[in-house]
Amino acid sequence: MSISVKHISKSYKSVNALQDISFEVKKGELYGLIGPDGAGKTTLFRILTTLLFADEGTATVAGFDVVADYKSIRNSVGYMPGKFSLYQDLTVEENLDFFATIFGTTVEENYDLIKDIYVQIEPFKNRRAGKLSGGMKQKLALSCALIHKPKVLFLDEPTTGVDPVSRKEFWEMLKRLQQKGITILVSTPYMDEAALCDRIALIQDGKILEIDTPEAIVKHYPKPIYNVRANNMYQLINSLNAYEHNHSVYPFGEFVHYTDNRTDFNPDHLKAYLESKNLSNIHIEKTIATIEDTFMELAK
Amino acid sequence: MNNNKVIQVEGLTKMFGDFTAVNAITFDVEKGEIFGFLGANGAGKTTAMKMLIGISNPTSGNANVAGFDVFTNAEDIKKNIGYMSQKFALYDDLTVRENITFFGGIYGLSRKRIKEKSDALIEELGLQNVANKLVGALPLGWKQKLSFSVSLIHDPKIVFLDEPTGGVDPITRRQFWELIYKAANQGTTVFVTTHYMDEAEYCDRVSIMVNGKIEALDTPKKLKEQFKAENMNDVFLKLARG
Numbered sequence: 001m002s003i004s005v006k007h008i009s010k011s012y013k014s015v016n017a018l019q020d021i022s023f024e025v026k027k028g029e030l031y032g033l034i035g036p037d038g039a040g041k042t043t044l045f046r047i048l049t050t051l052l053f054a055d056e057g058t059a060t061v062a063g064f065d066v067v068a069d070y071k072s073i074r075n076s077v078g079y080m081p082g083k084f085s086l087y088q089d090l091t092v093e094e095n096l097d098f099f100a101t102i103f104g105t106t107v108e109e110n111y112d113l114i115k116d117i118y119v120q121i122e123p124f125k126n127r128r129a130g131k132l133s134g135g136m137k138q139k140l141a142l143s144c145a146l147i148h149k150p151k152v153l154f155l156d157e158p159t160t161g162v163d164p165v166s167r168k169e170f171w172e173m174l175k176r177l178q179q180k181g182i183t184i185l186v187s188t189p190y191m192d193e194a195a196l197c198d199r200i201a202l203i204q205d206g207k208i209l210e211i212d213t214p215e216a217i218v219k220h221y222p223k224p225i226y227n228v229r230a231n232n233m234y235q236l237i238n239s240l241n242a243y244e245h246n247h248s249v250y251p252f253g254e255f256v257h258y259t260d261n262r263t264d265f266n267p268d269h270l271k272a273y274l275e276s277k278n279l280s281n282i283h284i285e286k287t288i289a290t291i292e293d294t295f296m297e298l299a300k
Numbered sequence: 301m302n303n304n305k306v307i308q309v310e311g312l313t314k315m316f317g318d319f320t321a322v323n324a325i326t327f328d329v330e331k332g333e334i335f336g337f338l339g340a341n342g343a344g345k346t347t348a349m350k351m352l353i354g355i356s357n358p359t360s361g362n363a364n365v366a367g368f369d370v371f372t373n374a375e376d377i378k379k380n381i382g383y384m385s386q387k388f389a390l391y392d393d394l395t396v397r398e399n400i401t402f403f404g405g406i407y408g409l410s411r412k413r414i415k416e417k418s419d420a421l422i423e424e425l426g427l428q429n430v431a432n433k434l435v436g437a438l439p440l441g442w443k444q445k446l447s448f449s450v451s452l453i454h455d456p457k458i459v460f461l462d463e464p465t466g467g468v469d470p471i472t473r474r475q476f477w478e479l480i481y482k483a484a485n486q487g488t489t490v491f492v493t494t495h496y497m498d499e500a501e502y503c504d505r506v507s508i509m510v511n512g513k514i515e516a517l518d519t520p521k522k523l524k525e526q527f528k529a530e531n532m533n534d535v536f537l538k539l540a541r542g
Contacts, residue, residue, distance in 0.1 A: 035469075036440075036441075036467060036468055036469030036470070036472070037440050037467035037468065037469075038439060038440060039469075133341055133342055134341050135341055160466060160467065161463075161466060161495065162341070162495065163339075163340040163341045163495050163540075164340070164495065164497055164533055164536045164537060164540070165340050165536070165537060165540045165541060166340070166341065168537060189466070189467045189468075189469075190496065191470060192498065192533070204469060232485070233481050234478075234481035234482055234484070234485040235485070237478055237481065250470075250471075250474050251474050251477055251478065251481075251502065252498075252501075253498060253501025253502060253520065253531075253532075254501055254502075254520060254521060292470050295470055296470050296471050299469065299470075299471060300471075
């Protein structure tokens with residue numbers, strides 16, 4: 001196992017940031033921690049990168065214990081924190097040299113690993129890091145986290161605030177790194193990115209809700225789920241929320257995802273009800289649950 | 301002007317030296333519409349929005365927002381619109397009630413009106429138990445809902461939301477969108493920028509900016525048909541990647 005977490009708990013004063021967290025990440029796996037702000041993702045990253053002690057439980061990374069062997073871990077992992085943490089007043093090139101040097105290596109030695117990423121920011125190598133755009137900062141931070149050829153890469157919300165094009169490119173880069181044998185633990189608040197991981201842990205309020213492959217998590221959704229559409233979204237949501245048989249009502253783009261608490265649910269009855277609420281152009285059809293549906297069902 | 305158009309923009313352009321940040325954009329937004337304003341980082345969204353909210357002078361073109369001209373009546377625009385951004389929203393070291401009072405005061409509401417608005421808003425959001433707590437102590441999702449409601453305190457015709465919902469859990473995000481639908485249903489126009497394409501799907505119409513120009517503008521449904529895409533994310537990638 002590349003990462004092994006056993007019964008980790010951590011509290012800050014009265015807040016239980018992590019409660020009895022256990023999971024394992026295999027070597028070479030791309031593993032996602034999926035959850036909103038405040039779920040405990042960053043606390044977990046800090047414990048695994050030896051920057052914070054857990055109150056309870058044990059964890060190993062690349063075979064080393066996070067407490068006893070913390071120095072070995074620091075040499076074996078790359079960490080890209082959620083907040084941009086490079087030196088803003090050093091240039092792109094200086095930052096990269098700096099990180100290579102403190103890990104006792106050179107940019108040349110491991111250039112292969114970062115080449116794909118670094119060539120995209122190389123034209124700006126003399127620009128100060130603080131002056132880069134969001135997408136370029138992200139690429140530089142990833143290059144710096146990789147320059148000592150880590151066995152395990154920790155990425156804490158690398159795509160937050162980044163536009164869809166840069167996000168897509170970022171995930172393509174992660175797939176290529178994975179092929180080079182690097183284990184990756186990545187966190188994100190965005191459910192659509194979960195599908196790009198080998199396995200995911202859904203996390204909220206310091207607790208893991210479920211662990212599985214994205215495909216399996218979606219299959220576990222317990223109920224038939226329906227897309228409902230009508231002429232007025234707001235009235236549709238209100239009417240569905242007021243319907244006595246509803247189990248869940250969540251807007252999803254141009255539809256509302258609806259589940260019913262009866263086993264013999266008949267969409268025609270729902271349609272008649274909505275018509276009685278003066279809605280028109282009503283359209284109800286079965287759909288497939290997404291990871292977000294599953295997350296909301298588990299977090300309910 | 302047509303009373304149903306809350307925003308009318310024609311050939312709006314902003315140049316910084318030789319660089320054209322916003323290149324002759326033209327569009328209208330109707331009363332009660334939820335309008336998504338999308339684009340990659342650096343496409344010119346923020347610059348365009350700054351002109352629309354009256355804090356940046358256009359280089360050329362015309363724009364009318366909430367009945368006021370962006371060249372000649374920028375101050376009136378500021379008074380007659382709501383604005384919310386994730387980066388700046390509320391004062392963490394003021395309580396919920398103090399924040400509402402503060403923003404009510406800024407927009408020139410009477411004491412009596414502020415009191416009424418505060419009570420109504422606190423009740424609507426279910427914040428009775430935390431009304432006198434510091435906003436900094438509230439969960440992010442609550443802050444965002446409160447921040448949105450505060451941006452509507454002076455009953456503006458239009459509210460601008462600048463990447464409003466990053467990072468919150470999916471249930472809270474939907475509660476936030478329900479507030480948006482409610483406001484739109486009551487006739488408030490909602491102008492929203494976001495990087496998250498699932499949110500684009502909630503909009504009545506969306507525009508997508510690429511290199512300073514609006515390259516697409518339609519309902520999410522029609523854009524998906526036009527670009528033969530399964531979702532708005534694919535539409536965006538097809539456009540922005542060329």
